[in-house]
Amino acid sequence: MGGVAILIPAAGASSRMRGRDKLLETVRGQPLLRDRVTLALATGCPIAVTLPPEDAARRAALDGLHVTLLPVPDAPTGMSASLRTGAEWAIAQEMAALMILLPDLPDLTASDMSLMLQANDSETILRACDMDGTPGHPVILPARLLPELTRITGDTGARDLLRNHPVTPVPLPDQHATTDLDTPEAWAAWRAAQH
Numbered sequence: 001m002g003g004v005a006i007l008i009p010a011a012g013a014s015s016r017m018r019g020r021d022k023l024l025e026t027v028r029g030q031p032l033l034r035d036r037v038t039l040a041l042a043t044g045c046p047i048a049v050t051l052p053p054e055d056a057a058r059r060a061a062l063d064g065l066h067v068t069l070l071p072v073p074d075a076p077t078g079m080s081a082s083l084r085t086g087a088e089w090a091i092a093q094e095m096a097a098l099m100i101l102l103p104d105l106p107d108l109t110a111s112d113m114s115l116m117l118q119a120n121d122s123e124t125i126l127r128a129c130d131m132d133g134t135p136g137h138p139v140i141l142p143a144r145l146l147p148e149l150t151r152i153t154g155d156t157g158a159r160d161l162l163r164n165h166p167v168t169p170v171p172l173p174d175q176h177a178t179t180d181l182d183t184p185e186a187w188a189a190w191r192a193a194q195h
Contacts, residue, residue: 004120004140005095006040008033008067009082010058010103011050011075016182024057025187027106031061036103041065043113045099048089050075050082080152087149096122098146100158101138106190107176108138116140119170125162128177129169136177 010023010033023033030038033049040047048068051058052075059069070089074081083100090098097120101108112128116138119126126140139158141149148161181187 004097004099005046005090005093006099006101007086008037008049008101008103011052011072011082022104022181033058033103034061037062037065037067040101042110048086050085078154080154083152083158084150087146091146097140097142099138099140104180105137107179112172112176116170125165125167126170127167128172130175130178131171134178
């Protein structure tokens with residue numbers, strides 16, 4: 001069995017951004033998607049990114065990065081389509097565990113990623129949370145649960161799977177695990193707070 005693989009599900013539609021693509025918003029001088037994939041690559045883990053099949057802009061944002069791109073033909077059916085595709089990829093790679101790293105968490109740092117990976121035992125489900133215990137992301141699933149992940153449906157992601165199994169929280173600083181930016185207003189507030 002290998003180590004931990006990282007799945008970045010980036011096949012969603014950014015529907016609440018009213019025409020803008022949140023994954024192409026500029027963060028630290030580059031598109032958010034590239035910034036987050038670069039963060040994941042720094043761990044040395046194998047990385048897969050799910051994408052909508054026809055999305056040239058997101059694909060272009062990842063030019064030159066050493067990642068596996070996984071087109072998701074049924075992306076419009078919701079997050080579960082990305083998770084199923086990623087779970088199948090991780091099973092084929094014979095990984096011991098799969099970290100699911102949402103691409104719209106701009107505050108996650110390299111030390112947050114290290115904390116998660118150091119806590120991993122490839123046996124328990126680990127879920128990042130903020131300092132008050134609010135669950136967030138990333139999540140690490142052991143390989144034994146990946147077949148279950150290949151069968152999920154709908155747009156609630158792995159919520160049911162997480163409800164059916166014990167989950168160990170991993171506290172990360174501030175709101176690193178829970179700050180996701182889904183609307184233009186959230187982006188404006190986050191940018192204002194950066195100065």
